[in-house]
Amino acid sequence: MVVDAEKDKPRGAKGKGSAFWLSFVAVVVSTFLSALDLTAVSTALPTITDSLHDGDDFVWVGSAYVLSSTAFLPLCGHLADVFGRHLTMLISIVFFALGSALAGTAQSMNMLIAARTIQGIGGGRIINLAETIMSDLVPLAERGLYQGILGMTWSFASGIGPPIGGALAARGAWRWLFYLNLPVTGIAFALVMVFLQVRTPTGSARDKLAKVDWLGNCIIMAGATLAMIGLTWAGVRYPWDSAKVLTPLIIGFTLIITFFVYELKVPTEPTIPFEILRNRTSLGGFLATLSHGITSISMIYFMPVYFQACCGASPLTAGVDMLSTGLVIAPWALACGASISILKKYRPALILGWIFMIVGFGLLSTLKADSSLGAWVGFQFIISAGIGIYYPGTIFPILAPLPVSYTAAMLAFLAYLCSFGQTWGITIASTILQNQLKTKLPESFASQFPEGVSIAYAAIPELHKLDGSLLNEVRVAFAESLAVIWQTMIGISVLGGIALLLMKEILMSDFADENYGLVVSKESADEKTASKDDEAPRNVTVVEV
Incomplete structure (x- = not known):
């Protein structure tokens, strides 16, 4: 329950002008850019590993991006509060572009990992700032649809990323996976520079730097x-x-x-206000986000392994096979946001998503090396619905109980947990796959891979050389090893569902933080001032009872 001292007072018109929509487009394009790059690498990893002749550090191609974005996220939230969203977003896009250029020219695995680290500093901040800017522009009570659009954008980019990566890898052009970011980065930078006209805190650079922890x-x-x-x-x-x-x-x-x-x-002025962890509903949202980060990335990263190792798919075909994931995640993300806007409740959607994920991973764990197309398409459909619901859904229980002044810090910590969860997801799944393949692969095949090399990504390019009997044994070993990953994700999904029990249904606020809203013209500002003169000061006390 929420106590709102003056909830009956109007907050003005809810119409959105051209300034809002142009700013929203800038945020959406930036989100698409970051999400596409994060997932497109998954289907190209075997090709990249083979091209750079280094299977020892393959996992760092994905993990370096997530690691750097995670490490800098708390600082990002603080800098966004101190220096404003506009400048921080532009700097993030520049970091992402620089990392993309360096990754495209990488001549060694170490150089590629360093480039992905720079990319991650920018990419992680772009996603976090997109969420923060959206919170500044739209009150939480109205945000469901817009949050759903952001979630759909992220999900759609995540879905088309693997086929794009696969297509480029199949043609030996994996470097264009990074080069193609550059024109899109240029568009995002121009949109943000011109159209994202939001308020920036006043004060000298020295005073602002002194506020940073x-x-x-x-x-x-x-x-x-x-x-x-x-x-x-x-x-x-x-x-x-x-x-x-x-x-x-x-x-x-x-x-x-x-x-x-x-x-x-x-x-x-702490980086993370501890009020956000003392509230049980917000805490439940954070734990659900952590669980979702672990499970969703494991599915997106390792389903292509199933297609290439068990079904004999090329990187391009594996990417196309993953389309059923992206094309399902996106509409479910939008539907989740829209339902929260209509019902003004977030728990029903999250409970439904939790059920979909548990059932979906359970079905994935039954996949065999010779499972039919209908099986893996249908199973992806179910789990992707759950993943899509959770993309926008966990933000609402996190933000609902607490003051809007905590938005940047809360969303930075949310992104931190999500990224940390993704690192755990890649690590847990990689460890399971490596250890299972060591025991399940035929010794005559596994012995060619030295200790410390990822067997999965080193083995896939070699499968076409195997004869029928040995090839079938290897494919069965991969299917059984991947099944252990999906079984583990069932358990993690159950733990994420338990987090739902901590959440209460809190009334969502109908106002945003005006300190970071859109810059308005003088006439609009005068009207707003006149309107506020007719109102008593609005002091909102938000407590959970």
Whole structure:
């Protein structure tokens, strides 16, 4: 229940002018750009690994992007509050473009990983800022449809990313996967520069820099980086009990704990206000987001492995086979947002998405090497519906109970958890696949791959050389190994569903943070001032009872 001291007072017209729609287009294009790049790499990984002759560090091509975006997200939220959304978004797009150019010219795996790190700094911030700007422009009570459109954009880009990556990989042109980002980046930069005219905090650069919690952000960046390095190496490059895994894991998680203690005790303007973690509904939303990040990325990254290893698909065909995922996720994301706008409730949609994900992963775990086309298309349909619902859905329980002044910090932490979950998802699934293939593949085939090399991505380019009997054994081994991944995701989805029990249905606010809204003309500002003169000051107290 929400106590709103003056909820009957009108907030003015809800119509949206051209300035809003142009700003919204800028946000949507930026979101599409970041999401497309994150997923397009999945089907091209075997080709990239073979081209650069380095299977040892394959997992870093995906993980470096997620790691850098995760490490910088808390700082991103703070910078967006201090320097404004407009400048921060432009800088993020520049980082993304620079990383794309460097990735396209990479001559080694190390160079590609470094480029993907730079890309991730920009790409992660773009997604986070898109959510934050949308929260500034549209009150939470009205945001369902717009959030659904953002979710649909992310989902659609995620769906067409694998076939685009596959098509380019099949032609030996995987570098164009990164080069093609450059013209789209240019369009996004121009749209943001010209049309995203939102308010920027006043004050000198020195005063703004003084407000940033530099020490806290350094602690969380170092902690997140070390923790994810350990997670990325664990079970794939080095055993879990190796010092090279345990050392960064222990130091990383110690620093993360230190960060939370520091934030609670020291800074006057903390990076993460702890009120966002004390509220059970917001906490449930954060935990559901973490679960969704783990499960969704595992499906998007490793279904192409099923198509290429078990079905004999080329990278292009595997990407096309993944279209049923993207084409389902997108409309369900939009439907989720629209239903929340109409019903003014978020729990029914999240419960439905949770059911779809558990059932979907359960069905995926039954896939065999010779399963029919109807089986894997139908199973993808069900799980993709759940993934699509959760893309926009978890934002509402997180934002509903708390003041709008916390929006940037909450969404930065939300994106941090989602990215951290994606890193866990890639790591957990990669570790399971590596370990299962070691035991299930025929010894005569597995022995050719040295220790520390990803068997899955090294083996796929070699499958066409195998005869019928051995090829069938290898495909069965891949199907059985992938089934263990899907079974694990069932358990993680169940844990995410438990988070729903923490949530209450909170009345969503009908106002946004005016400190970061659209810049209005003098005439519009005068009208707004005159309108406010007729109203008593609106003080809203939001509490959960």
